[in-house]
Amino acid sequence: MRRSVSSVVVVSLVTLIAAASMATPPAAGERVIHVTAKKFEFNPATIELRVGGPVVIELTSLDRKHGFKCPGLGIDEVIVPGQPTRVRIVPDKVGTFPFHCSVFCGSGHEDMVGEIVVVP
Numbered sequence: 001m002r003r004s005v006s007s008v009v010v011v012s013l014v015t016l017i018a019a020a021s022m023a024t025p026p027a028a029g030e031r032v033i034h035v036t037a038k039k040f041e042f043n044p045a046t047i048e049l050r051v052g053g054p055v056v057i058e059l060t061s062l063d064r065k066h067g068f069k070c071p072g073l074g075i076d077e078v079i080v081p082g083q084p085t086r087v088r089i090v091p092d093k094v095g096t097f098p099f100h101c102s103v104f105c106g107s108g109h110e111d112m113v114g115e116i117v118v119v120p
Helices: 002-023
Strands: 031-038 041-043 046-050 055-061 066-070 075-079 085-089 095-100 113-119
Touching: 031 066, 055 066, 055 075, 075 085
Parallel strands: 031 055, 046 113
Antiparallel strands: 031 041, 055 085, 066 075, 066 095, 095 113
Protein backbone atom coordinates (compact mmCIF):
# COMPACT_ATOMS: atom_id res chain seq x y z
CA MET A 1 0.00 0.00 0.00
CA ARG A 2 2.75 2.42 0.98
CA ARG A 3 4.63 1.75 -2.29
CA SER A 4 1.50 2.36 -4.35
CA VAL A 5 0.82 5.71 -2.61
CA SER A 6 4.44 6.76 -3.21
CA SER A 7 4.13 5.85 -6.89
CA VAL A 8 0.98 7.95 -7.23
CA VAL A 9 2.69 10.92 -5.56
CA VAL A 10 5.75 10.66 -7.83
CA VAL A 11 3.64 10.35 -11.00
CA SER A 12 1.52 13.32 -9.91
CA LEU A 13 4.57 15.49 -9.28
CA VAL A 14 6.14 14.60 -12.63
CA THR A 15 2.88 15.39 -14.43
CA LEU A 16 2.53 18.71 -12.59
CA ILE A 17 6.10 19.76 -13.41
CA ALA A 18 5.69 18.82 -17.08
CA ALA A 19 2.40 20.69 -17.31
CA ALA A 20 3.87 23.79 -15.65
CA SER A 21 6.76 23.94 -18.11
CA MET A 22 4.42 23.98 -21.11
CA ALA A 23 1.23 25.50 -19.70
CA THR A 24 2.17 29.17 -19.70
CA PRO A 25 1.77 30.64 -23.16
CA PRO A 26 4.05 33.47 -24.29
CA ALA A 27 3.10 36.88 -22.95
CA ALA A 28 2.39 39.88 -25.15
CA GLY A 29 5.64 41.31 -26.45
CA GLU A 30 7.60 38.09 -26.02
CA ARG A 31 9.27 36.82 -29.16
CA VAL A 32 8.84 33.07 -29.68
CA ILE A 33 11.61 31.02 -31.25
CA HIS A 34 10.71 27.45 -32.20
CA VAL A 35 13.57 24.95 -31.93
CA THR A 36 13.23 21.30 -32.89
CA ALA A 37 15.47 18.52 -31.65
CA LYS A 38 16.05 15.19 -33.34
CA LYS A 39 18.91 12.75 -33.68
CA PHE A 40 21.48 14.46 -33.96
CA GLU A 41 20.63 18.08 -34.54
CA PHE A 42 18.87 21.19 -33.35
CA ASN A 43 17.04 23.33 -35.89
CA PRO A 44 17.91 26.15 -35.96
CA ALA A 45 21.41 25.51 -34.64
CA THR A 46 22.08 29.24 -34.27
CA ILE A 47 19.67 31.47 -32.37
CA GLU A 48 20.17 35.24 -32.42
CA LEU A 49 18.79 37.29 -29.54
CA ARG A 50 19.03 40.93 -28.45
CA VAL A 51 20.14 42.08 -25.01
CA GLY A 52 17.08 42.98 -22.94
CA GLY A 53 14.61 41.43 -25.41
CA PRO A 54 12.17 38.98 -23.78
CA VAL A 55 12.12 35.66 -25.60
CA VAL A 56 10.44 32.29 -25.24
CA ILE A 57 12.43 29.43 -26.72
CA GLU A 58 9.94 26.67 -27.47
CA LEU A 59 11.71 23.32 -27.67
CA THR A 60 10.08 20.32 -29.37
CA SER A 61 11.51 16.83 -29.82
CA LEU A 62 10.66 15.08 -33.06
CA ASP A 63 11.85 11.62 -32.04
CA ARG A 64 12.95 10.92 -28.46
CA LYS A 65 13.96 12.53 -25.18
CA HIS A 66 16.71 15.15 -25.59
CA GLY A 67 18.26 17.83 -23.43
CA PHE A 68 18.96 21.50 -24.08
CA LYS A 69 21.78 22.89 -21.97
CA CYS A 70 23.31 26.35 -22.36
CA PRO A 71 25.49 26.88 -19.26
CA GLY A 72 26.41 30.48 -20.15
CA LEU A 73 22.73 31.50 -19.95
CA GLY A 74 21.70 29.15 -17.13
CA ILE A 75 19.45 26.94 -19.28
CA ASP A 76 19.16 23.21 -18.59
CA GLU A 77 15.95 21.57 -19.82
CA VAL A 78 14.74 18.12 -20.83
CA ILE A 79 12.69 17.88 -24.03
CA VAL A 80 10.12 15.07 -24.12
CA PRO A 81 8.39 14.10 -27.38
CA GLY A 82 4.84 15.43 -27.55
CA GLN A 83 5.42 17.99 -24.78
CA PRO A 84 6.75 21.39 -25.88
CA THR A 85 9.18 22.84 -23.36
CA ARG A 86 9.15 26.63 -23.04
CA VAL A 87 12.16 28.53 -21.73
CA ARG A 88 11.77 32.22 -20.91
CA ILE A 89 14.87 34.32 -21.15
CA VAL A 90 15.80 38.00 -21.19
CA PRO A 91 19.48 38.06 -22.14
CA ASP A 92 21.49 40.50 -20.05
CA LYS A 93 24.90 40.16 -21.71
CA VAL A 94 26.35 40.18 -25.23
CA GLY A 95 28.20 37.09 -26.42
CA THR A 96 28.09 33.69 -28.07
CA PHE A 97 26.81 30.95 -25.79
CA PRO A 98 27.15 27.32 -26.91
CA PHE A 99 24.36 24.84 -26.20
CA HIS A 100 24.23 21.06 -26.50
CA CYS A 101 22.03 18.04 -25.98
CA SER A 102 22.46 16.95 -22.37
CA VAL A 103 20.56 13.64 -22.64
CA PHE A 104 22.50 10.88 -24.40
CA CYS A 105 20.67 10.04 -27.62
CA GLY A 106 23.01 7.61 -29.36
CA SER A 107 26.12 7.59 -31.50
CA GLY A 108 26.38 11.11 -32.89
CA HIS A 109 25.07 12.72 -29.68
CA GLU A 110 28.29 14.69 -29.27
CA ASP A 111 27.55 16.53 -32.53
CA MET A 112 24.16 17.78 -31.32
CA VAL A 113 25.24 21.35 -30.61
CA GLY A 114 24.41 24.94 -31.42
CA GLU A 115 24.86 28.47 -30.18
CA ILE A 116 22.88 31.40 -28.92
CA VAL A 117 24.30 34.69 -30.18
CA VAL A 118 23.26 37.71 -28.11
CA VAL A 119 23.77 41.06 -29.82
CA PRO A 120 23.43 44.62 -28.45
